[in-house]
Amino acid sequence: MAKINKKMISLCTAAISSLYITGYATTHHAQAVQTAQSNTQTDASNNTSLTSDTTATQTEDTTSETELTDGTFSGTGSNEIGSISVSVTIKQGNITSVEITSDNTRYGQSSISSLPNEVVIRQSADVDTVSGATLSTQDFETAVAQALEQAKA
């Protein structure tokens, strides 16, 4: 590792610290706390359309020709490798997060992801995680599309 170009390392370090230079961190943290709170609400009421903010003005919607309603929407998809559920959050007409709420595919973490935020049961034969070529989100498309259908309704 010693010979990784020093310039490369210092360029990396500069980039990583740039997040904290412009006062970005403070506002960013405030937003994150809000996200955490809204997630808790989501957990409570579980399924489909939570809130619909009808007063929100829909601005620059680059992702879809149909306007999306604000709120949290869940969708499920299945294919030959199993089934997947997601929870899509929309704010001001834009998708702000997509959480995987359960994943029963053979690529997924069946024992784990069905219990989001719960204790991971790790079997000794398993590895903690796997490094590989960037996974595609293809398996999640149906589930996300279903959630978005609800947001368009």
Place this chain on the structure above:
Amino acid sequence: MMKWLGQQKLITFQKSMLAMGTVINIQVVAYEEDRRAVLEDINRAFSIFYDIEHRFSRFRSDSEVMKLANRSKQEVLVSEMLFDLTAYALELAELTNGKYDPTIGKIMEQKGFDRLYTTGQTFSSHDVPHAAVHYRDVQLNEKNRTIHLNKPLILDFGSIAKGFACDLAAKELEAWEGFMINAGGDVLVSGFNEQQEEWTIGIRHPIHKQTNISVIQTTNCAICTSGNYERISRYDPHTHHLIHPQTKQSEQSLLSCTVIAPLGMLADSLSTAAFLLGREEGYSFLAEHEIPAVMVDQTADMIVTPEMKEVHSWNHNQHLSQTKHF
């Protein structure tokens, strides 16, 4: 090895989301009493992924990268972050004689890597012409922190941004005993897992994808893999996403290249750069820089750098246990 503090046992909290066009899994090792604070930190870490995506996406016209794309022949004041990432990418382009080139965005779009993962909608940058561009068409002004593009061009941070986001997200999680971030195959580990051991990370077999070619045990570093087996062009099944800027063809001498480095953005970008350099040149590049790495070539042979031999690892082929994790 189990560590008990009073009556408490370390447990793993985890959450998975889709961001940056892939699956992100975060695990944090902590005590039950800290559940709330841990989950808040995990949410912060995820919001970093969405923020980085927003800034650097090629698929949205309001990202900083796309706003910059057609503002050529002028000094453009950009964010610190875009400036610094560009500076890094240009340095890597120099080091690899342009085999790695961050100006490849338009070519990626042409090859069908133009689709937003959430809605499936394609994005086309009509205001950026198809033209030959080169990383030397990007000039940085260190003093004014501006970028000057000689021609309209799309910067592509596809091989840096995930690793970079891991580095930033790690800062949100550093208070805890241990954590692991897996951004669709790019892994960053810190501290220990709930068994109080270093993390075990499988390296996916590029053909038999449910198995690992090797398992390593390590911590406080990033392990990133570039491979030809997940992202395939929508127009041509023989073209994958690791494309040569000059020939516009994808590299064929390797199936995958895994790099271990102290930072996510280093591991992410070096694995891509070495993949593009190919079997021989890529190996020399990694060996010369003393980087632990594992390559799998066309014939599925494993090639490891001398530094990799010092990493605690074992071949997993003897007992092909199904890997259940991302």
